[in-house]
Amino acid sequence: MSPLRPAAREAWIEASERIGNPSSLHASGRAARGLVEDARERIAAALGAHPTEVVFTSGGTEADNIGVVGAFWARRNEQPRHCVILTSAVEHHAALDPARWLARHHGAQSVEIDVDGHGSLDLEHLAHAVTAAAGEVAVASFQWVNNEVGTVQPLADVVDLMERHGIPVHADAVQGVGHLPFDFAASGLVSAAISAHKVGGPVGIGALIARRDAQLAPVIHGGGQERRLRSGTVDAASAWSFAIALDEAVRDLESEAARLTAMGERIERLLRDAAADACIHGPTHANAAPHIVHAIIPGAPGEALLTALDLAGIDASPGAACTAGVIEPSHVVEAMGYDAAAASQTLRLSMGWSTTEADVDALGQALAPAVKAARATRAAV
Amino acid sequence: MKVLAALSGGVDSAVAAARAVEAGHDVVGVHMALSRNRDEYRTGSRGCCSIEDANDARRAADKLGIPYYVWDLSDEFHDRVVTDFISEYEAGRTPNPCVRCNEYIKFDTLLERAQALGFDAVATGHYARIVIRKDGTRELHRANDPDKDQSYVLAVMGPSKLARAMFPLGQMRSKAEVRAEAAVRGLGVSNKPDSYDICFVADGDTKGFLERALGTRPGDIIDENGLVVGAHAGAYGFTVGQRKGLRLPRPAADGAPRYVTSVDTARNVVTVGPETLLSVGTLRGSKTVWLADDVPAMTPTPCLVQVRAHGAAVGATVVRDGDSVVIDLDEPMRGVAAGQSAVLYAGTRVLGQATIDR
Numbered sequence: 237m238s239p240l241r242p243a244a245r246e247a248w249i250e251a252s253e254r255i256g257n258p259s260s261l262h263a264s265g266r267a268a269r270g271l272v273e274d275a276r277e278r279i280a281a282a283l284g285a286h287p288t289e290v291v292f293t294s295g296g297t298e299a300d301n302i303g304v305v306g307a308f309w310a311r312r313n314e315q316p317r318h319c320v321i322l323t324s325a326v327e328h329h330a331a332l333d334p335a336r337w338l339a340r341h342h343g344a345q346s347v348e349i350d351v352d353g354h355g356s357l358d359l360e361h362l363a364h365a366v367t368a369a370a371g372e373v374a375v376a377s378f379q380w381v382n383n384e385v386g387t388v389q390p391l392a393d394v395v396d397l398m399e400r401h402g403i404p405v406h407a408d409a410v411q412g413v414g415h416l417p418f419d420f421a422a423s424g425l426v427s428a429a430i431s432a433h434k435v436g437g438p439v440g441i442g443a444l445i446a447r448r449d450a451q452l453a454p455v456i457h458g459g460g461q462e463r464r465l466r467s468g469t470v471d472a473a474s475a476w477s478f479a480i481a482l483d484e485a486v487r488d489l490e491s492e493a494a495r496l497t498a499m500g501e502r503i504e505r506l507l508r509d510a511a512a513d514a515c516i517h518g519p520t521h522a523n524a525a526p527h528i529v530h531a532i533i534p535g536a537p538g539e540a541l542l543t544a545l546d547l548a549g550i551d552a553s554p555g556a557a558c559t560a561g562v563i564e565p566s567h568v569v570e571a572m573g574y575d576a577a578a579a580s581q582t583l584r585l586s587m588g589w590s591t592t593e594a595d596v597d598a599l600g601q602a603l604a605p606a607v608k609a610a611r612a613t614r615a616a617v
Numbered sequence: 618m619k620v621l622a623a624l625s626g627g628v629d630s631a632v633a634a635a636r637a638v639e640a641g642h643d644v645v646g647v648h649m650a651l652s653r654n655r656d657e658y659r660t661g662s663r664g665c666c667s668i669e670d671a672n673d674a675r676r677a678a679d680k681l682g683i684p685y686y687v688w689d690l691s692d693e694f695h696d697r698v699v700t701d702f703i704s705e706y707e708a709g710r711t712p713n714p715c716v717r718c719n720e721y722i723k724f725d726t727l728l729e730r731a732q733a734l735g736f737d738a739v740a741t742g743h744y745a746r747i748v749i750r751k752d753g754t755r756e757l758h759r760a761n762d763p764d765k766d767q768s769y770v771l772a773v774m775g776p777s778k779l780a781r782a783m784f785p786l787g788q789m790r791s792k793a794e795v796r797a798e799a800a801v802r803g804l805g806v807s808n809k810p811d812s813y814d815i816c817f818v819a820d821g822d823t824k825g826f827l828e829r830a831l832g833t834r835p836g837d838i839i840d841e842n843g844l845v846v847g848a849h850a851g852a853y854g855f856t857v858g859q860r861k862g863l864r865l866p867r868p869a870a871d872g873a874p875r876y877v878t879s880v881d882t883a884r885n886v887v888t889v890g891p892e893t894l895l896s897v898g899t900l901r902g903s904k905t906v907w908l909a910d911d912v913p914a915m916t917p918t919p920c921l922v923q924v925r926a927h928g929a930a931v932g933a934t935v936v937r938d939g940d941s942v943v944i945d946l947d948e949p950m951r952g953v954a955a956g957q958s959a960v961l962y963a964g965t966r967v968l969g970q971a972t973i974d975r
Contacts, residue, residue, distance in 0.1 A: 561687030
C-alpha cells in the first residue's frame with residue numbers, strides 16, 4: 237500500500253473537523269452529504285465515469301464482492317441458466333474467493349482461465365470457454381493489473397470478446413488505477429473495483445465504479461445509502477480524502493509512471509546482481525505495470541528473505557499470508573506454472589508516490605546480503 | 618547481542634523476550650508455526666499454534682516494541698517430531714516429543730536459521746539456568762523453581778547449541794512470579810492457561826492419536842510364562858510399567874496387580890507380569906550428548922539420573938564409552954521404557970543425556 241499523501245491527510249483532517257461540528261446536527265449532516273457528493277464527482281471526473289457510477293464501499297475487497305457476487309445473483313435471478321463465472325486463477329483473493337465461494341455454496345460454476353508464464357490471460361482459452369458455456373455466463377471477472385507480478389491483462393480484448401456474447405465484465409482495477417490511464421466510459425467494463433489506499437488515500441474506503449445499467453444485487457443489506465446497492469453510512473472525510481489522493485495520482489500519472497519505471501529498471505538490475513538465477517518480472521517487460529517488481533529467487537525462502545530485508549529497513553512482501561501470519565506459496569506464481577517451492581521463494585517490491593532513489597539505494601545495500609542469508613537458512617535445514 | 622526470541626504466544630516466552638529486551642539486547646520475535654491445521658482457535662489449555670497463539674505472540678512483540686515474524690516450521694515439525702513420535706511407538710519405544718522438538722526444531726532449525734540471518738543467540742521461555750564459569754565454560758543447570766524445571770528436555774541440545782541459547786526465566790522463583798511480571802509489563806497473556814501434554818495431540822488422547830495414525834492391530838497379551846491372558850488392539854499403544862488400561866479378563870493367580878513388562882511390536886505381543894519383574898538395576902543408553910567436558914565419566918562416576926520429565930532424580934554411577942553409557946542405579950528402578958531420555962546430573966548441573974535402549 238502507498239502511504240497517505242500529505243494533501244489527502246490535510247483533506248481528511250479538515251473534513252473531519254468541518255463535519256464533526258456537533259452543535260448543528262442538520263447542517264453538519266448536510267455538510268457531510270455534500271462532501272460525499274463532492275468526492276463522488278471528483279472521483280468520477282478522474283476516472284472518466286459519471287458521478288452516479290461511483291458507489292463508495294469499505295474498500296477494494298467489498299467492491300470486488302459486489303462486482304462478482306452481486307452480478308452473479310442479479311444475472312441468475314434474471315435467467316437461471318446464468319450460472320457460470322469466468323475468471324482466472326491469478327486474481328486477487330478479493331475477487332477469486334467470492335467466485336470460488338459461489339461455486340461451493342450457491343451452485344455457480346467458476347471457470348478459471350489459464351495464464352502463461354508471465355501471468356497473462358490466455359485469450360484463446362477464454363474464447364473456448366465462452367463458446368463452451370454458450371449463454372450460461374453470468375459474469376466475467378478479470379483483474380486489470382496483477383497485484384503480485386504486475387502483469388497488465390489484455391482487458392480491451394476481453395471486453396471485445398465478452399461484448400459479442402452479451403457478457404458483463406467486472407474488473408478488479410485496484411492495482412491499475414492511479415498508475416495507468418483509465419477511462420471507465422471507454423473501457424466497456426460494466427464495473428470496476430478501486431481502493432483508496434493504493435493511490436495514497438486512507439485505508440477503509442474504496443469504490444465500485446458501476447454502469448447505471450449494471451445488473452447488480454446488493455451483498456449487504458440495510459439503508460441502501462449508495463444507489464440502493466451498498467448500505468451503511470459513507471465515511472465522508474475518508475471519501476473526500478480518497479478523492480484528493482486520486483486526483484493527485486491521476487494528475488501526476490505520466491511523470492510518475494516514467495519515474496517509477498526508471499527506478500523499477502534499477503531494481504531489476506539490483507535483483508539480477510543479487511541473484512543471477514532469479515526470474516524477474518518488472519516494468520521493463522511487455523504488458524507490465526510501472527510500480528511492481530517481482531522476483532522468484534531459487535533457494536531463498538520468502539519468509540527468511542522478508543525477515544532479512546525487514547531487519548535492514550526494507551518493506552517487502554513475499555506473497556500471501558494466512559490468518560496466523562504464515563507465508564503461503566503464492567497462488568499467482570503457482571498458476572503461472574511454477575511448483576510450490578518456487579512459489580514460496582518470491583519477493584514482491586512495490587513503489588509509489590513516496591518511493592525515492594534513496595530507497596532504491598537502500599534496497600541495493602540490503603538485497604545481496606539478504607538473499608545470501610535467506611539461502612543460508614535453507615542450507616541450514 | 619542480536620537475539621531472536623521464540624514467542625509461542627504463551628506467558629513464559631513473552632516474559633523471556635521482555636527480559637532479553639531489558640538486558641539491552643537487540644531482540645526480534647519469531648513465532649514458529651508448527652501445526653499444519655493452524656486455522657483453529659484454541660479451546661481450553663490444549664493445543665498449540667492456533668491463530669490465537671500467533672495473535673498473542675504478535676501482541677507481545679507489539680508491547681515490547683520488537684519486530685515480529687512468523688516462520689513456518691510445520692513441515693520440519695511434522696517430519697522430525699510427529700512422524701518420529703508415531704514411528705517410535707510403532708517400534709515399541711516411548712518417545713519424548715518435547716525432547717525431540719528441542720533437539721531438531723528449536724535448537725536446530727530455528728537456531729541455524731537465526732544464525733544465518735545474523736543472530737547471536739536464541740532466547741526461549743524454558744525454565745533452566747545457564748551458568749558461565751570464569752573460564753567461559755557453559756553449564757546447564759536446573760531452574761530455581763524445581764516444579765517448573767525443564768533442564769530434562771533441554772539436555773539434548775549439547776554444548777555447541779547451548780553456547781547460543783538464552784533462558785531468561787531460569788532464575789525465576791515460580792510461575793506465579795512470571796505471571797506477576799507479565800501483568801506488571803502489561804503483557805495480555807499474563808492470565809493465559811498453561812499448556813501441557815503433547816501439543817499436537819490436541820485432545821490429550823495419545824492412544825486415540827496413535828490409533829488414528831497406525832490403525833488397530835489386534836494381538837495377544839501374555840504373562841511371564843507365555844500364557845495368553847488378554848487381548849489388545851495394537852501393541853504400540855502400551856508402555857513398559859503401564860498398569861491401567863490392560864483390561865485383562867482375569868486377575869493373576871496371586872491376585873497381585875500386573876504391569877506391562879515388555880512391548881514387542883514386531884511380534885505384536887504385550888507381556889505383563891508382577892511388579893518385581895519391572896525392576897532394573899542398570900540402564901544402557903546410546904546417542905549420548907555430553908555437556909560437561911570436565912566430568913567426562915570415562916571411569917565410573919557418581920551422579921543423579923532422571924528418566925522422566927517430571928520424575929525424581931535418583932543416585933547412580935555412570936560410565937561412558939563413546940556414544941554409549943551404562944548407568945548403574947543405586948536402587949533398582951521400575952517402569953523404564955526404551956526410547957525415554959536418561960538425563961544425568963551432578964547436583965543441579967546437567968552432565969549429559971542418553972536415549973535408553975533397554
